[in-house]
Amino acid sequence: MTEEAIPLCNSRDLVDGGLAVGFDVVYGGQTCRAFAIRFEGRVHAFLNRCTHVAMEMDYQEGRFFDDTGQWLLCATHGAVYRPDTGECAGGPCRGGLVRIALSEHDGVVRWHTDWNLQPVAF
Ligand code: FES
Numbered sequence: 001m002t003e004e005a006i007p008l009c010n011s012r013d014l015v016d017g018g019l020a021v022g023f024d025v026v027y028g029g030q031t032c033r034a035f036a037i038r039f040e041g042r043v044h045a046f047l048n049r050c051t052h053v054a055m056e057m058d059y060q061e062g063r064f065f066d067d068t069g070q071w072l073l074c075a076t077h078g079a080v081y082r083p084d085t086g087e088c089a090g091g092p093c094r095g096g097l098v099r100i101a102l103s104e105h106d107g108v109v110r111w112h113t114d115w116n117l118q119p120v121a122f
Helices: none
Strands: 005-011 020-028 030-041 042-047 088-090 102-105 110-113
Touching: 005 020, 020 042, 020 110, 030 110, 042 102
Parallel strands: none
Antiparallel strands: 005 110, 020 030, 030 042, 102 110
16 A cells, blocks of 8 residues: 555644644554644654553543643643653553654644554544
């Protein structure tokens, strides 16, 4: 399957250390929530699935950053992840979040499909 870049949101929708923009993907055949954030000027996206227990991490929708805007937190048991790589940085996580490639051009953020990552069919 060829890789596609799918429009996700406008650049201004992602504020550094601020709320995430959520979207749906099909990952390995299952529909999952995913989220995009901005950190130190760059955009990043991950599956919204904690590596401790496979649950969504935001207790309040779109809120993944801690109060310092430096770390992504799982609201359930407090796993801490690096916003730029998704790597586990503390708490009960095992390994890192699943990354989704993003690109940003002309004020538009797009996510990129992969062999195991596809858009939801409508
Ligand atoms: S489910 Fe995320 S820390 Fe336990």
